[in-house]
Amino acid sequence: MSVSRFTFVSGNVALDLAGTVQHRRTDRTDLLDGPEALSRWVVEAGLLTSTPPAGAADLTAATTLREAIYRLATDEAEPSDRDTVNAFAATPPAQVRLAAPEGVERLGPLPAALSTVARAAVELLGGPDRARIKQCMADQCTRLFVDTSRATSRRWCDMLECGNRAKAAGFRARHRVT
Numbered sequence: 001m002s003v004s005r006f007t008f009v010s011g012n013v014a015l016d017l018a019g020t021v022q023h024r025r026t027d028r029t030d031l032l033d034g035p036e037a038l039s040r041w042v043v044e045a046g047l048l049t050s051t052p053p054a055g056a057a058d059l060t061a062a063t064t065l066r067e068a069i070y071r072l073a074t075d076e077a078e079p080s081d082r083d084t085v086n087a088f089a090a091t092p093p094a095q096v097r098l099a100a101p102e103g104v105e106r107l108g109p110l111p112a113a114l115s116t117v118a119r120a121a122v123e124l125l126g127g128p129d130r131a132r133i134k135q136c137m138a139d140q141c142t143r144l145f146v147d148t149s150r151a152t153s154r155r156w157c158d159m160l161e162c163g164n165r166a167k168a169a170g171f172r173a174r175h176r177v178t
């Protein structure tokens, strides 16, 4: 089994979770293809310091939260989506503590990481940055990101991956390179 490579380009962990489904409109691919992938994601996302145990129920919870966030962020929300995010946010988040000799440790079971994600979603979707949420302009990409550029002119989730590919496609189209 190949190991999914996660990306964290959204500028907000809630949108990064939404981005674990790639190419939603065309070739939908779920990078959280099992509980182990979810465990790995919460550590790579910086939500927990050590890999938590995860089961099928955790994966179901994570995907439920993820899809509610995606719909809320793209104005496709169903009436229950707000309640879903609020319910996750109401549970205890990861504990933080100073590590010795330095650094931050983030401790808790997997549901604590989902609470942290939900809290980030509440602050984002209910706050002023709500207006800065964009979907990547690249053809197949459906990643969301917070455009914090001063002129709100960002078009791609990731310049290296989507930006350069879009520019190359534009060049080929203009110059009819075969």
Ligand SMILES: [Zn+2]
Pocket: 136, 137, 138, 141, 142, 143, 156, 157, 158, 162
């Ligand atoms: Zn993209």
